[in-house]
Amino acid sequence: MRLSQLFTRTLKENPKDETSLNAQILMRAGFIDKIGAGIYTFLPLGLRVHNNICRVIREEIDAIGGQEILMPALTPKEYWQITGRWENFDALFRLKGGDNRDYALGATHEEIVTPTVQRHVFSYKDLSTAVYQIQTKFRNELRSKAGLLRGREFSMKDLYSFHTDQKTLDAYYEIAQKAYFKIYERLGLLDITFLTYASGGAFSKYSHEFQTVCDAGEDTIHICDKCKVAVNQEIIEEQSACPLCGNVELRAEKAIEVGNIFKLGTRFSEPFGFNYLDESGTEKPVIMGCYGMGPSRIMGTIVEISHDDGGLIWPEEVAPFKVHLVSLRQNEATDLLYDRLQKAKIEVIYDDRDLGAGEKLVSADLMGCPYRVVVSAKTLAEGSVEIKKRTSQEVELVKLGELINYWTK
Ligand code: ATP
Ligand code: MG
Numbered sequence: 091m092r093l094s095q096l097f098t099r100t101l102k103e104n105p106k107d108e109t110s111l112n113a114q115i116l117m118r119a120g121f122i123d124k125i126g127a128g129i130y131t132f133l134p135l136g137l138r139v140h141n142n143i144c145r146v147i148r149e150e151i152d153a154i155g156g157q158e159i160l161m162p163a164l165t166p167k168e169y170w171q172i173t174g175r176w177e178n179f180d181a182l183f184r185l186k187g188g189d190n191r192d193y194a195l196g197a198t199h200e201e202i203v204t205p206t207v208q209r210h211v212f213s214y215k216d217l218s219t220a221v222y223q224i225q226t227k228f229r230n231e232l233r234s235k236a237g238l239l240r241g242r243e244f245s246m247k248d249l250y251s252f253h254t255d256q257k258t259l260d261a262y263y264e265i266a267q268k269a270y271f272k273i274y275e276r277l278g279l280l281d282i283t284f285l286t287y288a289s290g291g292a293f294s295k296y297s298h299e300f301q302t303v304c305d306a307g308e309d310t311i312h313i314c315d316k317c318k319v320a321v322n323q324e325i326i327e328e329q330s331a332c333p334l335c336g337n338v339e340l341r342a343e344k345a346i347e348v349g350n351i352f353k354l355g356t357r358f359s360e361p362f363g364f365n366y367l368d369e370s371g372t373e374k375p376v377i378m379g380c381y382g383m384g385p386s387r388i389m390g391t392i393v394e395i396s397h398d399d400g401g402l403i404w405p406e407e408v409a410p411f412k413v414h415l416v417s418l419r420q421n422e423a424t425d426l427l428y429d430r431l432q433k434a435k436i437e438v439i440y441d442d443r444d445l446g447a448g449e450k451l452v453s454a455d456l457m458g459c460p461y462r463v464v465v466s467a468k469t470l471a472e473g474s475v476e477i478k479k480r481t482s483q484e485v486e487l488v489k490l491g492e493l494i495n496y497w498t499k
């Protein structure tokens with residue numbers, strides 16, 4: 091993509107009408123646009139980042155047998171009444187249709203996925219199975235002051251698994267946990283993301299959250315440094331020691347909940363009457379698990395933990411482009427490099443604008459792509475270009491003929 095063609099502009103300073111750091115930087119860099127409290131537009135660069143996060147999540151959830159579907163965001167009241175959540179789900183956005191019926195904007199999808207899968211699954215032979223979606227969710231959050239960390243409209247990956255018994259649920263739950271850590275590893279969050287014990291439901295003692303340590307977080311977790319797990323503040327009274335080793339010297343940290351997994355048991359299959367026939371032909375309730383993760387919140391989290399005064403610093407897997415190619419009044423030579431990079435399938439944003447070096451280098455830092463390549467008369471005279479990593483101060487000179495090899499070898 092050529093920067094001269096991009097319709098969005100960067101700002102010189104953080105926008106004043108935004109209080110959260112992640113949204114301020116993303117708005118300054120032209121990645122998102124604010125529409126209202128907790129309501130944002132993803133602009134071209136921001137959408138590329140969000141899509142990359144979703145791609146990583148898709149690959150890892152597909153790898154554990156999740157089948158992708160897309161459920162409606164508009165959901166009739168009757169489904170929520172079956173589970174009692176029309177009244178009990180505080181953050182539900184409720185609205186009236188022209189048919190005078192009531193609807194909710196999907197805040198989560200147990201009420202929709204359960205009857206959907208029920209229409210297709212009848213016997214033990216059809217189980218286990220797991221379906222997921224990546225979709226926009228709506229919640230009437232009271233406070234939406236944390237930018238992408240707490241949207242009123244936000245993205246969620248929600249996976250639901252269906253089993254004949256507790257044992258197969260437990261096994262899948264372990265598999266999902268591992269997949270979650272693979273995702274956080276690829277997104278550059280592994281070292282600061284802790285499996286966190288939180289209160290469970292009727293079906294299990296604990297549920298598990300994945301909490302990323304960050305001062306902008308709204309949660310407090312208590313970390314066991316020996317086991318690399320944590321306990322959520324909300325259960326610390328009943329569980330004041332590490333649930334794995336009994337260590338009582340836990341370290342309190344602010345953290346962001348970037349995912350959570352939950353053994354639902356029969357909480358939803360029972361009200362919907364979702365039973366299966368076992369091997370002896372007896373009807374039994376299906377046992378369920380649910381696994382949530384927030385791509386847009388993860389995007390905000392990455393910004394909170396990975397930026398400097400110059401702007402964004404994206405990990406490679408999520409960066410909008412791998413290379414930020416800067417022409418310092420050398421567009422003829424740089425056009426050729428741009429073509430070569432594209433032919434080699436290296437994702438590149440090309441600053442071909444008629445601006446001075448200072449402004450272009452500031453833009454490159456602000457947008458935060460992992461590699462900056464500068465083409466100037468000085469280095470071209472020796473047949474080379476400058477490469478700098480966003481995370482480093484060092485500049486390398488690379489010969490024109492070696493440029494593609496820099497990434498592909
Ligand atoms: P929180 O306690 O932070 O409100 P939650 O327990 O309500 O989160 P879930 O209902 O389990 O979260 O949603 C699954 C995932 O969706 C969360 O782990 C989080 O990553 C994301 N998520 C939840 N609410 C929001 C929101 N308002 N904005 C952005 N992401 C969200
Ligand atoms: Mg919530």
